[in-house]
Amino acid sequence: MKKTRDIKSIEHSLVSFYRGHKRMPTYAEMMDLFEVRSKSVVSYWIDKLIEKGVLEKDTQGYLKLSGVSFGLPLVGNVAAGLPASAEESSRDMVSMDDYLVSRPDASFLLRVTGDSMVGAGIMEGDLVVVEKNREPKNGDIVLAEVDGEWTMKYFRKQGRDVFLEAANPAYPAIRARDELKIGGVIAASVRKYLM
Amino acid sequence: MKKTRDIKSIEHSLVSFYRGHKRMPTYAEMMDLFEVRSKSVVSYWIDKLIEKGVLEKDTQGYLKLSGVSFGLPLVGNVAAGLPASAEESSRDMVSMDDYLVSRPDASFLLRVTGDSMVGAGIMEGDLVVVEKNREPKNGDIVLAEVDGEWTMKYFRKQGRDVFLEAANPAYPAIRARDELKIGGVIAASVRKYLM
DNA sequence: TTGACATTAGAACGCGCGTTCTATATAAGA
DNA sequence: TCTTATATAGAACGCGCGTTCTAATGTCAA
Numbered sequence: 001m002k003k004t005r006d007i008k009s010i011e012h013s014l015v016s017f018y019r020g021h022k023r024m025p026t027y028a029e030m031m032d033l034f035e036v037r038s039k040s041v042v043s044y045w046i047d048k049l050i051e052k053g054v055l056e057k058d059t060q061g062y063l064k065l066s067g068v069s070f071g072l073p074l075v076g077n078v079a080a081g082l083p084a085s086a087e088e089s090s091r092d093m094v095s096m097d098d099y100l101v102s103r104p105d106a107s108f109l110l111r112v113t114g115d116s117m118v119g120a121g122i123m124e125g126d127l128v129v130v131e132k133n134r135e136p137k138n139g140d141i142v143l144a145e146v147d148g149e150w151t152m153k154y155f156r157k158q159g160r161d162v163f164l165e166a167a168n169p170a171y172p173a174i175r176a177r178d179e180l181k182i183g184g185v186i187a188a189s190v191r192k193y194l195m
Numbered sequence: 196m197k198k199t200r201d202i203k204s205i206e207h208s209l210v211s212f213y214r215g216h217k218r219m220p221t222y223a224e225m226m227d228l229f230e231v232r233s234k235s236v237v238s239y240w241i242d243k244l245i246e247k248g249v250l251e252k253d254t255q256g257y258l259k260l261s262g263v264s265f266g267l268p269l270v271g272n273v274a275a276g277l278p279a280s281a282e283e284s285s286r287d288m289v290s291m292d293d294y295l296v297s298r299p300d301a302s303f304l305l306r307v308t309g310d311s312m313v314g315a316g317i318m319e320g321d322l323v324v325v326e327k328n329r330e331p332k333n334g335d336i337v338l339a340e341v342d343g344e345w346t347m348k349y350f351r352k353q354g355r356d357v358f359l360e361a362a363n364p365a366y367p368a369i370r371a372r373d374e375l376k377i378g379g380v381i382a383a384s385v386r387k388y389l390m
Numbered sequence: 391t392t393g394a395c396a397t398t399a400g401a402a403c404g405c406g407c408g409t410t411c412t413a414t415a416t417a418a419g420a
Numbered sequence: 421t422c423t424t425a426t427a428t429a430g431a432a433c434g435c436g437c438g439t440t441c442t443a444a445t446g447t448c449a450a
Contacts, residue, residue, distance in 0.1 A: 012300075019299065023218055023257060027438055038399045043439070045397095061438085062218060072296065072324065077306040078338065081345030081378055094304055096291040099322075100385060101267065104214065105207075108277075109269040109289055121316040121386065127294075129267065130277070131389065141388060143277060150276030183277035190385045191316065192295060193336060194326065222408060233429045238409070240427095256408085 010034055010045050011054050015065065024063045071095030100188040106132045107187065110143070117141065117152050119167030126191045128152070130184035145181035146174050152186065205229055205240050206249050210260065219258045266290030295383040301327045302382065305338070312336065312347050314362030321386045323347070325379040340376035341369055347381065 013033045017025050025033060030042040046063070049055040056066040074092040101107050112126045120141065122128065128143075136142045136155040144153055144164055153164035153174070162180060165173040208228045212220050220228060225237040241258070244250040251261040269287040270277070296302050307321045315336065317323065323338075331337045331350040339348055339359055348359035348369070357375060360368040 016300075021253065022259060026255075026436085028436080029255075036398070038401090039438075040400075040440075041398055046438095058216065060221075060224075064217060071292065072299065072302055072304050074304040074306070074322070077308045078323075078345055078347055079308045080305075081338065081340060094322075096295050096385065097266065100291050100387060102389070104267065105211075107267055109267050110275075111269070111272040113272045113274045118316070121313070121318045121321075123316045126316075127269070127289075128273075129291075132277070134389075143273065145276060150273055152273055185389065187389045188385060188387045190291065190295060190383060192383045194297065194329075194380065194382045221406085223406080231428070233431090234408075235410075235430080236428055241408095 007045070007048055007052065011049060011052075014049075014055075018065055024065070071098070100129055100190065102187065103131060106134075108132070108184075112152070112189075114151065116166040116168050116171055119169070120154075122152070122167075122186075122189050123191065126189050128186050129188040129190075131187045132184045134185045136182060136185050141186040143183035143186065145183065150183065155182075155185075202240070202243055202247065206244060206247075209244070209250075213260055219260070266293070295324055295385065297382065298326055301329075303327070303379075307347070307384075309346065311361040311363050311366055314364070315349075317347070317362075317381075317384050318386065321384050323381050324383040324385075326382045327379045329380045331377060331380050336381040338378035338381065340378065345378065350377075350380075 010033075014025070014030075017029075017033060027039045027042045030046075031037065031039060034042060034045060036042065046055065050057070053066065056064050058064050071094045074094045097104075107129055109127050110130055112122055112124055112128055115124060117123075122141075130143050138155065138157040140155045141152055142155045142164070143150060144155075146153070146164065151166075153166055156163050156165050156173075163173050163175045164180070205228075209220070209225075212224075212228060222234045222237045225241075226232065226234060229237060229240060231237065241250065245252070248261065251259050253259050266289045269289045292299075302324055304322050305325055307317055307319055307323060310319060317336075325338050333350065333352040335350045336347055337350045337359070338345060339350075341348070341359065346361075348361055351358050351360050351368075358368050358370045359375070
């Protein structure tokens with residue numbers, strides 16, 4: 001068995017350390033990670049990774065996993081199928097957190113109950129990201145209180161006329177009688193298949 | 196204007212620093228963050244945050260944002276509506292990355308094209324998380340190559356009989372003639388509404 | 391074999407890190 | 421008032437961090 005200490009495996013061990021510890025390892029810790037016995041060797045490989053663009057140092061000189069190896073690679077669309085797995089670089093790396101949540105401070109998650117939005121592809125059991133304190137635009141999906149009950153509805157506005165509409169045609173549209181209690185605007189919806 | 200340097204604003208500044216830098220600040224940097232002029236004051240507040248359970252130190256003594264303030268709060272279901280925003284603690288904090296992706300090394304993202312899975316609530320433009328090298332079970336949604344074209348289909352297996360089925364009834368089921376080329380199993384699907 | 395280059399080891403060093411001490415200002419209660 | 425608890429400042433300290441040097445070894449081609 002040949003030594004597996006190439007630049008690829010080193011990058012991989014760094015990424016998995018960061019995933020596990022939510023921080024970068026120290027040079028002493030990297031000695032164990034890379035299975036070398038000198039910090040200078042660590043420095044040697046770190047320099048290589050910086051050259052390659054996997055790592056960078058921020059303004060204070062701290063190591064950072066840059067761009068690549070954050071999140072998942074967005075490799076194209078379904079029609080293109082799975083990638084040749086060659087050409088590792090020049091791929092878009094997308095973090096689900098960053099992609100789905102623009103304002104983490106003003107957002108929360110809800111588990112979907114009921115079937116009022118199945119027409120919009122939101123099914124029972126899905127999670128939705130709700131953004132608070134945001135002015136809904138026509139066509140947005142909002143979390144609203146109707147007759148003391150919270151539901152998700154399309155927000156419709158035509159001129160001065162404002163009403164709520166379910167995506168499921170079985171439910172009637174609701175006009176704002178007194179005032180509309182909007183809990184937030186649905187920013188994203190996610191569904192998990194595998195456990 | 197009163198001093199806003201309470202434990203709440205300090206926690207917030209730490210979280211936003213971590214979100215921006217993907218690491219914890221040093222004590223010197225926290226002096227600027229907290230707007231104090233001594234590292235001992237920083238240590239003073241850090242201890243408070245550790246007591247509170249917001250922070251913890253890992254085995255090497257490094258600061259870590261623990262549990263709380265990672266990801267988004269999962270506050271319940273749609274029927275429950277938006278939370279009273281009181282009782283800040285004892286909420287489930289969920290990171291989208293951790294929730295949706297179990298095996299980051301073996302996963303990638305695809306943008307959905309076509310309407311073959313609208314029946315399953317997966318629409319054109321959605322992103323799907325595809326997990327490679329996983330044995331599909333009956334009922335899983337898989338990325339498969341059919342007649343040289345990649346599509347998403349339900350994976351059906353009844354005894355020895357294996358075939359692919361679209362969620363859209365307009366498309367016919369497909370039996371495996373030669374061999375089934377499975378690119379991966381769909382682990383999750385996400386849709387973004389606000390830009 | 392010889393040379394050039396890539397990779398590893400080890401040691402030394404300076405500086406900044408987080409800790410810890412003392413001292414002081416402020417606020418609340420008795 | 422005096423006491424106590426809370427919050428801030430400043431300084432000192434030891435240790436570990438990342439850097440940088442020299443030198444030895446491994447690899448491969450000429």
